[in-house]
Amino acid sequence: MSAADLRINGDRLWSSLMELAQIGATAKGGVKRLALTDLDKQGRDLVVSWGKQAGMSVTVDQIGNVFMRRAGRNSALPPVMSGSHIDTQPTGGKFDGNYGVLAALEVVRTLNDHHIETEAPIEVAFWTNEEGSRFVPVMMGSGVFCGAFTLETAYAAKDTEGKTVGEELERIGYKGAEIPGQHPIGVYFETHIEQGPVLEDADKVIGVVPGVLGLSWYDCVVTGMEAHAGPTPMGLRKDALQVATGIMQEVVNIGNRYPPYGRGTVGMVQVFPNSRNVIPGEVKFSIDLRNVSSELLDTMHQEILAFVEQTSNNSGLQISVERVSYYPPCPFHPDCVEAVRNATAALGYSAMDVVSGAGHDAIYTARLAPSGMIFVPCKDGISHNEIEDAKPEHLAAGCNVLLHAMLATAQRL
Numbered sequence: 519m520s521a522a523d524l525r526i527n528g529d530r531l532w533s534s535l536m537e538l539a540q541i542g543a544t545a546k547g548g549v550k551r552l553a554l555t556d557l558d559k560q561g562r563d564l565v566v567s568w569g570k571q572a573g574m575s576v577t578v579d580q581i582g583n584v585f586m587r588r589a590g591r592n593s594a595l596p597p598v599m600s601g602s603h604i605d606t607q608p609t610g611g612k613f614d615g616n617y618g619v620l621a622a623l624e625v626v627r628t629l630n631d632h633h634i635e636t637e638a639p640i641e642v643a644f645w646t647n648e649e650g651s652r653f654v655p656v657m658m659g660s661g662v663f664c665g666a667f668t669l670e671t672a673y674a675a676k677d678t679e680g681k682t683v684g685e686e687l688e689r690i691g692y693k694g695a696e697i698p699g700q701h702p703i704g705v706y707f708e709t710h711i712e713q714g715p716v717l718e719d720a721d722k723v724i725g726v727v728p729g730v731l732g733l734s735w736y737d738c739v740v741t742g743m744e745a746h747a748g749p750t751p752m753g754l755r756k757d758a759l760q761v762a763t764g765i766m767q768e769v770v771n772i773g774n775r776y777p778p779y780g781r782g783t784v785g786m787v788q789v790f791p792n793s794r795n796v797i798p799g800e801v802k803f804s805i806d807l808r809n810v811s812s813e814l815l816d817t818m819h820q821e822i823l824a825f826v827e828q829t830s831n832n833s834g835l836q837i838s839v840e841r842v843s844y845y846p847p848c849p850f851h852p853d854c855v856e857a858v859r860n861a862t863a864a865l866g867y868s869a870m871d872v873v874s875g876a877g878h879d880a881i882y883t884a885r886l887a888p889s890g891m892i893f894v895p896c897k898d899g900i901s902h903n904e905i906e907d908a909k910p911e912h913l914a915a916g917c918n919v920l921l922h923a924m925l926a927t928a929q930r931l
């Protein structure tokens with residue numbers, strides 16, 4: 519059989535996904551396996567045992583990231599790595615993260631079945647606490663790995679019961695010896711359910727991911743004057759909500775002005791005193807702006823600031839807007855995007871480009887090594903929910919794309 523005819527075993531991938539989903543299974547068909555709990559340990563142990571059965575050697579770093587290695591002909595080459603995470607949300611599903619890890623494992627199992635050697639080593643990774651549900655920040659393992667924040671910061675993070683990441687890593691036996699970031703990565707691929715509705719809506723099987731949206735978050739406060747809704751004529755009011763709604767509408771206008779990836783959202787609003795017959799004296803609200811390039815996101819940033827200033831001048835009300843969070847857009851490496859595109863075309867799957875609106879470990883690996891992602895549809899675009907679902911044939915297709923993208927890359931390094 520020629521390498522081009524190679525296919526993964528979709529049934530085996532599916533049954534491994536279902537077996538891992540038993541650990542922390544919820545009554546509604548989801549999974550609750552929070553980072554660094556006993557259940558997380560059980561899940562980790564199971565995946566590691568599968569890795570060992572597939573002949574891989576296992577390394578754990580100081581933040582509990584796990585790397586499972588299949589040797590290549592040239593062990594001096596950095597590995598072609600793929601993975602994701604196996605921790606879940608409290609009411610999470612079976613596929614988010616788990617699919618990326620088990621798809622990478624299935625690639626190795628397939629190479630073993632067919633006795634295929636690669637030039638570069640192949641590695642399967644899972645990163646600690648991607649979800650950020652029990653401990654913040656999110657994407658903790660990959661974040662420490664790429665130096666976004668320190669090991670000490672991560673170790674000190676506490677859950678609601680006051681237990682720290684450092685203690686819990688130690689307790690479950692996954693505080694390894696390797697210094698995070700010292701583990702070489704040649705190229706990194708991550709397969710993931712889309713977590714959005716675009717692929718399903720367009721009836722496509724594979725999402726080629728050119729990058730991840732950057733985001734800017736703001737807190738905005740409009741200060742007016744509380745007064746009685748009856749005696750105060752319209753022209754003599756300082757209505758904070760009336761002024762705030764103009765800004766909220768502009769947030770949406772800005773999102774619409776920069777398609778196809780512009781996003782503008784006001785998701786949180788507080789009105790004071792929030793009383794039926796009082797003119798609102800203060801309104802606090804959030805602004806979330808996103809786009810795919812730094813230039814566009816910066817333009818959107820300038821526009822909202824200018825609009826707020828103009829609104830303040832026109833209304834005479836004091837308005838403060840403060841940027842509280844910023845993640846730059848993350849374009850994936852052209853070689854990785856090309857490898858995914860080529861593998862998809864060779865396999866004959868329907869495909870389209872889908873920019874990721876959610877964060878993934880691949881955002882952080884991209885700071886250290888060429889990285890790329892492969893999306894497959896999930897039912898109704900729903901994730902972070904126990905009803906999260908995906909079709910076996912779509913999961914198999916994404917895994918086949920991963921196999922061929924990794925193979926092509928491993929021979930090229």
Ligand SMILES: [Zn+2]
Pocket residue numbers: 603614615648710
């Ligand atoms: Zn995920």
